[in-house]
Amino acid sequence: MSATIPATASAGASEDFPARPWVRSYPPQVPKTIDEARIGTVIDIFREGVATYPTRPAAESFGKIMTYAELGHASNAVASWLQMQGLKKGDRVAIMMPNVMAYPPVMFGALIAGAEVVNVNPLYTQREFTHQMRDSGARFLFVLENFAATAADALPDLKVDRVVIVKPGDLLGLKGAIINLVSRYVKKAVKPFHITGAVPFSAVVAEGRKRPPQPTLVTPDDIAFLQYTGGTTGVAKGAVLLHRNVAANVLQCEAWMRPFFGEREDHVMVTALPLYHIFGLTVCALFMTKIGGCQLLIANPRDIAGFVKTLKSHRITLMSGVNTLYNALANAPGIKDVDFSQLVFAVSGGMATQAAVAKKWKEVSGQPIVEGYGLSETSPVVCANRLDIEEFTGTIGYPLPSTDVSIRNSDGAPLPFGERGELCVKGPQVMPGYWQRPDETAKVMTADGYFRTGDVAVMQPDGEIKIVDRMKDMILVSGFNVYPNEVEDVLAHHPGVMEAAVIGLPDEQSGEAVAAYVVRRDPTLTADALRAYCRQNMTGYKVPRHIEFRDALPKTNVGKVLRRVLKDEVLPPAS
Structure with a gap:
C-alpha cells in the first residue's frame, strides 16, 4: 500500500450524493483543501x-x-x-x-x-x-x-x-x-x-x-x-x-x-x-x-x-x-x-x-x-x-x-444521506498501516484506500456527521480505548477464573465503564481480589469497575462468547 493517500472525491459521488458535500457548509474563511505541496x-x-x-x-x-x-x-x-x-x-x-x-x-x-x-x-x-x-x-x-x-x-x-x-x-x-x-x-x-x-x-x-x-x-x-x-x-x-x-x-x-x-x-x-x-x-x-x-x-x-x-x-x-x-x-x-x-x-x-x-x-x-x-x-x-x-x-x-469520508454498508458500498453505515476515511492524515502487521492493516483498509473506523455514523445532506454506534466492541473510558480482548486475557490468567466476558456499560462520569462477567474456577474468589489482580496487570482505566459472577456465559454453538447478547441482557432496551 502506498504511504501517501491522496485526497479524492468521495466514492459514490452523484447528483444526489455530490462529492464532498460538506465543503458547502464551511465558513467562508476556511479553504476546501490544504496545499499538499506544503506538507x-x-x-x-x-x-x-x-x-x-x-x-x-x-x-x-x-x-x-x-x-x-x-x-x-x-x-x-x-x-x-x-x-x-x-x-x-x-x-x-x-x-x-x-x-x-x-x-x-x-x-x-x-x-x-x-x-x-x-x-x-x-x-x-x-x-x-x-x-x-x-x-x-x-x-x-x-x-x-x-x-x-x-x-x-x-x-x-x-x-x-x-x-x-x-x-x-x-x-x-x-x-x-x-x-x-x-x-x-x-x-x-x-x-x-x-x-x-x-x-x-x-x-x-x-x-x-x-x-x-x-x-x-x-x-x-x-x-x-x-x-x-x-x-x-x-x-x-x-x-x-x-x-x-x-x-x-x-x-x-x-x-x-x-x-x-x-x-x-x-x-x-x-x-x-x-x-x-x-x-x-x-x-x-x-x-x-x-x-x-x-x-x-x-x-x-x-x-x-x-x-x-x-x-x-x-x-x-x-x-x-x-x-x-x-x-x-x-x-x-x-x-x-x-x-x-x-x-x-x-x-x-x-x-x-x-x-x-x-x-x-x-x-x-x-x-x-x-x-x-x-x-x-x-x-x-x-x-x-x-x-x-x-x-x-x-x-x-x-x-x-482535504479529507474524504464515506458512509458504507457491510458490503463496502456507499450509502445515501441519512442512512447508518460504517464511517470510512481517506486523506493525507491517514496512516499507511500498522507496524509490522500487514494482516491487521488489510482488515481496516478498503480496496479504494479508505480507512474503516469501526464507528457507525449518519451523514446529513449538508455533510454534517453524527456518530450513532460502534461496530467494534471497544469501550471508551474518558477518551481512552479499552479493548475487551485484552481485559479478558488478563482475567483468564487468574487461577480462580474459568472464563470471562467484558463489555462497556454507560457511565455518567466516564462515558462508559468496563464491566466483567466471570465464571469462577475457585468459588471463593471475590470481586475485590480479582480487581486487585487486574490493577497489577493493567493501567487503572482498564480495570473492570463492575464484576459479576455467573454460572455460564452466552455463547454460539461453537463456543464463542456473545458479547452483544450479554450486553442486551444487562442493558435496558433502547426506547
Whole structure:
C-alpha cells in the first residue's frame, strides 16, 4: 500500500450524493483543501516555530516558562546526545512521561536525530510496557522517575541500549529542584528503583550542548511516530504515522481554526490532554508550535483543585479536553473565579461529549464545547464542528479540508444521506498501516484506500456527521480505548477464573465503564481480589469497575462468547 493517500472525491459521488458535500457548509474563511505541496515534516514545523517566534513562550510548567529559542536549544541537545550514543536514523525512542517540561524537547530532539518516537502511557503496568517496548523494538527510553520502577522491573527482559531518567523539575531551574524534592520526599511519588547505567536527563542536556546535532535527512515519507492503539482487535499495535501524515493534520487543523483567532497572536492552550495521546500530541504540542502559541502543561489533570488554581492565575485563550475533564472542571469549587473572558474556543474529542456537560461548561465559561472526531490511525483529526457555533451540536461536525469520508454498508458500498453505515476515511492524515502487521492493516483498509473506523455514523445532506454506534466492541473510558480482548486475557490468567466476558456499560462520569462477567474456577474468589489482580496487570482505566459472577456465559454453538447478547441482557432496551 502506498504511504501517501491522496485526497479524492468521495466514492459514490452523484447528483444526489455530490462529492464532498460538506465543503458547502464551511465558513467562508476556511479553504476546501490544504496545499499538499506544503506538507513537510514535523521537524519543519518545529524549526519554523523556533525561527519565527524565538522570544515567545513555547511551554509553561509549574509557573516556569520556556521560550521557543530555549525549546530549540534543549531539543538540539537531546538530538546531539542521542547521536553520540549511536542512534541511527529509523531507531525507535520511547517516551514514558506525563506533561512535564522535558516532554517537548525530548520528542522534538528524537525526531531531529532521525528517530521514530514511541509514545508510552506512563501509567502502564509492567505487562503493558513490556509488550509495547518489545513490539516497537525501542533502543532508547526516556522515563519520568515517578514511573521508573515499572520500567526497571521490565528492563532485564528487554533490549534497550540506554535509559534516561527525567525528573518533574527538569528544565525549570531552581524552582525545579524544589519541585523534585516535594515530589520525592513530601508526596513520596517516586517508588524505589535501580536501572544500571541510567543517565539523568540533566546530564543528557549538558553533554548534548557541547556540539550541535549532525544533519540527518528526514523526509515526509519517513516514520515520525508509532502511536499504539488496540485498533479493531484489542491487540496493542503501532499505528505508523509518517511525518507527512502528522504534518498534514497540523495544516488541516490550522486551516480550520486560524480564521477564528482574530488579530491575537499570544495564544495559550490549556494542555491537560497527555502528550503521549495523539489528540494532545497534534492539537496541543504540534499545532501550538505551528502558530507560535504556548502550551500550559498540566502534569496531573486529575488534581482538579490544583488544576483550577493554575487556571485562575493564567490568561487562557484555547482549551482542549475530553468530556470527563470538562465535567470535572465545570463542577469544581472555584471554577467560577477563573477568567474565561479571553477564551476563543474549547475543543473536545476522544469520546462522546454529553449534552449536560456541554451545557454546564457553557454556563461556566461562556463558550460552547466544539466537538471533533479522530483516531490514532488518522493523526488524529477527521471531523470538527465549526468554531463559530453558539450552542453544542451533539454531532462531530464536518470533515476537515482535504479529507474524504464515506458512509458504507457491510458490503463496502456507499450509502445515501441519512442512512447508518460504517464511517470510512481517506486523506493525507491517514496512516499507511500498522507496524509490522500487514494482516491487521488489510482488515481496516478498503480496496479504494479508505480507512474503516469501526464507528457507525449518519451523514446529513449538508455533510454534517453524527456518530450513532460502534461496530467494534471497544469501550471508551474518558477518551481512552479499552479493548475487551485484552481485559479478558488478563482475567483468564487468574487461577480462580474459568472464563470471562467484558463489555462497556454507560457511565455518567466516564462515558462508559468496563464491566466483567466471570465464571469462577475457585468459588471463593471475590470481586475485590480479582480487581486487585487486574490493577497489577493493567493501567487503572482498564480495570473492570463492575464484576459479576455467573454460572455460564452466552455463547454460539461453537463456543464463542456473545458479547452483544450479554450486553442486551444487562442493558435496558433502547426506547
